[in-house]
Amino acid sequence: AQSVAQPEDQVNVAEGNPLTVKCTYSVSGNPYLFWYVQYPNRGLQFLLKYITGDNLVKGSYGFEAEFNKSQTSFHLKKPSALVSDSALYFCAVSPVTNAGKSTFGDGTTLTVKP
Amino acid sequence: NAGVTQTPKFRVLKTGQSMTLLCAQDMNHEYMYWYRQDPGMGLRLIHYSVGEGTTAKGEVPDGYNVSRLKKQNFLLGLESAAPSQTSVYFCASSWGQEAFFGQGTRLTVV
Numbered sequence: 218a219q220s221v222a223q224p225e226d227q228v229n230v231a232e233g234n235p236l237t238v239k240c241t242y243s244v245s246g247n248p249y250l251f252w253y254v255q256y257p258n259r260g261l262q263f264l265l266k267y268i269t270g271d272n273l274v275k276g277s278y279g280f281e282a283e284f285n286k287s288q289t290s291f292h293l294k295k296p297s298a299l300v301s302d303s304a305l306y307f308c309a310v311s312p313v314t315n316a317g318k319s320t321f322g323d324g325t326t327l328t329v330k331p
Numbered sequence: 332n333a334g335v336t337q338t339p340k341f342r343v344l345k346t347g348q349s350m351t352l353l354c355a356q357d358m359n360h361e362y363m364y365w366y367r368q369d370p371g372m373g374l375r376l377i378h379y380s381v382g383e384g385t386t387a388k389g390e391v392p393d394g395y396n397v398s399r400l401k402k403q404n405f406l407l408g409l410e411s412a413a414p415s416q417t418s419v420y421f422c423a424s425s426w427g428q429e430a431f432f433g434q435g436t437r438l439t440v441v
Binding site: 221226249251253258259260261262263266268307318319320321322323324 | 335362364371372373374375376379389390421423428429430431432433434435
């Protein structure tokens with residue numbers, strides 16, 4: 218069985234500061250990892266994915282994520298947070314390259330304060 | 332290019348009533364999914380389809396049925412709605428390495 222843990226329900230950062238949203242996973246075999254963002258009353262939007270290759274993955278809106286196999290983590294990062302980054306973020310893992318058949322974390326609410 | 336479209340956006344049902352949620356995608360994706368989202372629980376997969384005419388159970392399939400008669404449409408049915416099915420429902424389609432989500436249907440069962 219696969220699982221995802223997002224240990225923080227809420228992350229607060231000041232605008233301009235770096236941000237990290239944490240994610241750890243458990244899956245048999247090679248992990249395929251995804252980050253999505255959800256704005257209020259909207260569906261999820263794809264941010265980035267790790268399938269294979271470089272451990273540092275760059276995605277939309279200046280976000281990046283670092284895959285760490287030994288720590289089974291896939292933390293989402295951004296060097297300089299914007300107020301408009303405030304949203305709900307979901308990490309997801311799949312044992313196959315089928316992005317929709319993923320197990321999602323419970324989500325982390327990111328609040329960026331001016 | 333509309334992407335993934337869900338109808339309706341909002342619905343209130345009485346316990347025991349039935350309804351069908353429609354998901355349509357115009358990206359020619361083979362894979363389609365129905366999720367429910369509940370507070371503090373992330374998204375849970377209800378049913379999915381890997382192609383026209385196929386369906387499979389996800390994590391929480393009980394109380395729901397689905398059909399994929401046409402490649403572009405994936406229907407989610409509730410035969411006898413229960414208050415526990417109050418949730419926000421999301422449809423998604425995928426070509427493999429990226430999933431595209433609809434804007435959701437907020438369903439309340441009273």
